[in-house]
Amino acid sequence: xxxxxxxxxxxxxxxxxxxxxxxxxxxxxxxxxxxxxxxxxxxxxxxxxxxxxxxxxxxxxxxxxxxxxxxxxxxxxxxxxxxxxxxxxxxxxxxxxxxxxxxxxxxxxxxxxxxxxxxxxxxxxxxxxxxxxxxxxxxxxxxxxxxxxxxxxxxxxxxxxxxxxxxxxxxxxxxxxxxxxxxxxxxxxxxxxxxxxxxxxxxxxxxxxxxxxxxxxxxxxxxxxxxxxxxxxxxxxxxxxxxxxxxxxxxxxxxxxxxxxxxxxxxxxxxxxxxxxxxxxxxxxxxxxxxxxxxxxxxxxxxxxxx
Numbered sequence: 001x002x003x004x005x006x007x008x009x010x011x012x013x014x015x016x017x018x019x020x021x022x023x024x025x026x027x028x029x030x031x032x033x034x035x036x037x038x039x040x041x042x043x044x045x046x047x048x049x050x051x052x053x054x055x056x057x058x059x060x061x062x063x064x065x066x067x068x069x070x071x072x073x074x075x076x077x078x079x080x081x082x083x084x085x086x087x088x089x090x091x092x093x094x095x096x097x098x099x100x101x102x103x104x105x106x107x108x109x110x111x112x113x114x115x116x117x118x119x120x121x122x123x124x125x126x127x128x129x130x131x132x133x134x135x136x137x138x139x140x141x142x143x144x145x146x147x148x149x150x151x152x153x154x155x156x157x158x159x160x161x162x163x164x165x166x167x168x169x170x171x172x173x174x175x176x177x178x179x180x181x182x183x184x185x186x187x188x189x190x191x192x193x194x195x196x197x198x199x200x201x202x203x204x205x206x207x208x209x210x211x212x213x214x215x216x217x218x219x220x221x222x223x224x225x226x227x228x229x230x231x232x233x234x235x236x237x238x239x240x241x242x243x244x245x246x247x248x249x250x251x252x253x254x255x256x257x258x259x260x261x262x263x264x265x266x267x268x269x270x271x272x273x274x275x276x277x278x279x280x281x282x283x284x285x286x287x288x289x290x291x292x293x294x295x296x297x298x299x300x301x302x303x304x305x306x307x
Contacts, residue, residue, distance in 0.1 A: 053305060064178070103131045
């Protein structure tokens, strides 16, 4: 498990704890926000939407509270079974949450897609905070205009402008979230920042590298499967064999590249992040396989994204 030092904030009482779901349309910066909130990269990010495919927990432990932020796939209109599964993941996290953060891109205002997300809050008993992300990109008066608009869309517990990129006003967000959580003990040891196993994080880092090295429709068809993961006996080296699955032979050729150059470049990029994550030398053995129509195949979705 990935760890970080515990904060030195002075402890008030009582101690509070709970699960906080981040929901929103694709591309509003939920994963960047979670990484910044827990102080470490646990969720992959990229300039293309719908990159987050499954729920991921980021744990922030303070002396007076433990907040488990649950990053979720963007809520959207699904076009395949994978999309339906992603929406199911987000909806489940919403139902199970002690508090909810609806994340919006402040630069876009409240879009029809945002309003559709807010409409899903009917019947949710948990308190909801509207989080206006990316405020570093627009003037303060425009932020105030969006805040006023949101106040008329739902009975939010609060509207908090922040920047996941710069960290602006995240202390204020954490303070508000803490006050909304129930009294309770720590669910996880204080040094943990995520409950996801290392193999999950490695898989996502490989996928992130592949996404950032490719373009057009290829990123959406990539899934990564870890076939082998273990430390080599007698060596300070972890061996990882990973399969990059795509839906078309043309995508496979693009990922491999001429004389394997693209795949090697993906491997070099991913290895640096994986070594930083595992704090060890890593041999990353990447392969590419065409798994036609995998986004419509329930058995492959469950194999690539086990719960």
